[in-house]
Amino acid sequence: MHGDPNAQGLSGCLQRPLTAIRRQRQDELKTITPTDKDVLVGIDIQNDFCAGGALAVPNGEETVALTNRLARSFENVVLTQDWHPKGHLSFASSHPGKSPLETTDMPYGPQVLWPDHCIQNTKGTAFHDGLEVAHTALIIRKGFRPNIDSYSAFYENDQQTVTGLSGYLRQRGLRRVFLTGLATDFCVQYSALDARKEGFETVVIEDACRAIDIEGSLDAAMAAMLGTGVDIIQSKEIVAIN
Template structure:
């Protein structure tokens, strides 16, 4: 696949808390770092996202007495998976992963910092109204094709891919540069939803 000047590598939430040993570890999450670094040297533009929760965020199970990790709660915008406390602002767990090459990143989008709203997507938070501003940034710069990498395939990568398609971007998920959590079959459902939305799948070695 030939890279062009309107391509952007969107690296989603490659943070310490999502790596092995982290508070919300994605299985083999550290395996995405090497392919992302290779792509970051080749793709003309790089954008990063960073989960950035305040303490006591509404998506944390500890904010809901009697609830356990991965339970469901009804928040003002609908059903919400309740997560272990993770990516709290200013903590080591929220930092971008050691070893991740961030030197060529032109923008870092922090999301999930509104106390009462979770944010999986790099474009639109979980209330489906609050925008991060990424769509406008990409459009204003004339960037048209997104190559998605990072964590986790079945949550933040999925939602970002679907929202990017809705906003009119061409989207590919780099298969060897993502890993999933897979809660009760969520990974298979994610790939199916992305395929139906017109999201492509590609290996990092395909880019020239």
Template sequence: MDRIAIDRRADILGLIDIQPTFMPGGELAVPDGDAVVAVANRLLADRFDHAFATQDWHPAGHHSFASAHPGRAPFETIRLAYGDQTLWPDHGVQGSPGAALHPALDQAKIELVVRKGFRPAIDSYSAFFENDRTTATGLAGYLKERGFRRIFFAGLATDFCVAYSAEDAVRAGFAAVVVEDACRGIGMPAEGGGTTIDAARRRLKALGVRFVTTAALG
């Protein structure tokens, strides 16, 4: 695999939803999700001078929760005003321990925290847009004003919030790189076969997103 030289002025590490709610024992656990903390900390210590983080930050009763729809179960899909919505277990509830950034995550270089999904009627996977695809978080403008040109992504989950964030980064004009060993995915069955992780990789590679491991970062 080709090595990628880190430009410490123009590159930034995006830490996506590294929260206990998505880790073993959490409300919406990603398999092996807690493993990303140590890898992210190594990247912060050795490779990057700048980072931002995102947090799922849902009010109780959020419209993406299955519990908000009587008779519905987690992981069913319903149609909302902005399109298809997967229903999730209650997770990332504002002020809960699970919604905090993981306590072992080194936050010294995190310069901005983007809280997403706080609007009761709109879910949010991407660091850049809510799921209606028109409500912006303001992250793109912030990063451009700071002079960043390339975003490296780590966190949870590869096939949802990491993937949507990387996709929107490209569409906003940034180069995007997914650090695979710093991410973990849910891996739900996907239409057409395979898993949602496979589908996300295909979609992102078609957009020019690169997939690397930490060993390739110089």
């Protein structure tokens, strides 16, 4: 993963089992009413990451209905969209002898190699048909540069190339970022860590996300996010607007 989370915070999280942390969170449920300073960012809720897709996240389609419901409580909504060209460097097919989910070294760091997915202007790259967020103000397309992957809504994986989202939010006076979508341990996590790095209060709505979970990557992601001050909540803590 990119960047080092706050070392002290991460250490504290790792000393406590994540199951205990989650149990404590259930005992500390909040009631959150989003304001005009908050933004909901739906991460990569696309066909290829849902059932039947080229890189289906287990139960990824379950994020759709929750994101739809949550979006009604937010004045400000942004969506991200994985948008790869054919032959993208993150595809295992671009590396002879390599298989999906293997890791290789890139100039910007370790890169998990994926099946070909979310190729521009294909059905797989389209948002899930059930996603109904009519008042989305901005769609951030990422991963369109052929030689670098982009998990985060804020930065490409080189941690230097920006998407423009941070400036967009600041220009509008938005201060707190709520995240839903796919996948918890990759694009949601990267987006959450970068949102914190950019100085935004950051909240991951855990039950409105789903994970790939490669060799413990979900627990590692949760620890990293908690260690940098990301708040992890449940969707029922958001005041619903019907």
